Amino acid sequence: MDVNFELYKVFYYVAKYLSFSAAANELYISQSAVSQAIKQLEEKLNTKLFFRSTKHVQLSEAGKLLFTHVEQAFHFLKTGERSINEMHSLEQGELKIGASDTICKYYLLPYFKQFNLLYPKIKLNITNRPSPVCVDLLKKGLVDISVVNLAAEKLYPGMTISKCKMLHDVFVASPAFAHLQSLRLVLKDIAALPILTLEKNTTTRTFLDSMFVQHNLPFEPEIQLGSVDLMIELTKIGLGISFISKEYIQKELADNQLFTLPLTTDIPPRELGIMTHDYLPVPLAAQKFIELL
Numbered sequence: 001m002d003v004n005f006e007l008y009k010v011f012y013y014v015a016k017y018l019s020f021s022a023a024a025n026e027l028y029i030s031q032s033a034v035s036q037a038i039k040q041l042e043e044k045l046n047t048k049l050f051f052r053s054t055k056h057v058q059l060s061e062a063g064k065l066l067f068t069h070v071e072q073a074f075h076f077l078k079t080g081e082r083s084i085n086e087m088h089s090l091e092q093g094e095l096k097i098g099a100s101d102t103i104c105k106y107y108l109l110p111y112f113k114q115f116n117l118l119y120p121k122i123k124l125n126i127t128n129r130p131s132p133v134c135v136d137l138l139k140k141g142l143v144d145i146s147v148v149n150l151a152a153e154k155l156y157p158g159m160t161i162s163k164c165k166m167l168h169d170v171f172v173a174s175p176a177f178a179h180l181q182s183l184r185l186v187l188k189d190i191a192a193l194p195i196l197t198l199e200k201n202t203t204t205r206t207f208l209d210s211m212f213v214q215h216n217l218p219f220e221p222e223i224q225l226g227s228v229d230l231m232i233e234l235t236k237i238g239l240g241i242s243f244i245s246k247e248y249i250q251k252e253l254a255d256n257q258l259f260t261l262p263l264t265t266d267i268p269p270r271e272l273g274i275m276t277h278d279y280l281p282v283p284l285a286a287q288k289f290i291e292l293l
Contacts, residue, residue: 012070012071090122093122098148099127106247111293132151132203145290149204150270156275159275159276165271171261174258175256196223196234196239198231199226
């Protein structure tokens with residue numbers, strides 16, 4: 001099927017804004033031209049892409065499906081254009097990175113500073129989301145690279161991964177739980193304690209859940225949080241124990257604000273990985289940033 005690329009371009013902006021008038025403004029064409037283009041595309045595809053009322057525009061199921069592919073294609077094209085523009089120079093441009101707040105704060109922060117000193121004219125665009133979301137952002141071409149917690153035994157088709165840091169997870173508590181320090185705990189003992197965890201859409205939470213499942217233990221966290229920093233603070237004031245990478249709490253451990261719980265079960269280490277898209281050119285700025293890590 002031969003469909004004019006311009007029709008997909010019009011479709012993209014109507015779907016993006018859910019507005020024929022906004023798409024017309026973006027494309028510098030009339031609203032009637034937008035309507036005509038959508039009509040042609042629907043005829044060529046033999047399907048309804050939008051539902052229109054006097055005040056609202058909604059994507060049909062077919063429209064939603066098409067938009068996921070068209071949106072990705074547009075981001076790929078933009079990345080390609082940007083890569084060509086930046087091919088021979090780091091005097092201008094942008095670097096788009098996807099990473100969680102935690103990875104940014106505890107791992108990437110000094111590299112952001114170093115990169116900015118080396119390439120001050122490259123704008124850093126950092127999208128802070130949980131690692132699974134950062135993987136999806138990369139798949140869609142919305143970021144150049146993602147630095148993520150790698151899920152154990154998970155495959156990432158279409159992605160190239162460079163492992164960059166080992167993480168060692170531990171259960172920690174404040175002096176309010178000092179009576180546990182001299183014990184040798186098993187995972188069943190941990191399950192009986194009030195546990196603070198991250199939300200379910202994170203790699204760390206998925207890893208923790210799988211540990212209890214593997215040992216056939218029920219697990220119901222006391223408090224679920226979206227922030228590692230807040231989880232650390234609540235653990236410090238004695239609201240419960242938490243599961244966290246030891247690398248992120250070095251100061252708290254050194255100051256005896258927290259201590260690691262002695263556990264008989266070995267917790268396998270996890271890794272951070274730098275992820276790039278196999279089918280997208282890696283911009284020069286992204287290549288230079290990766291070299292720093």
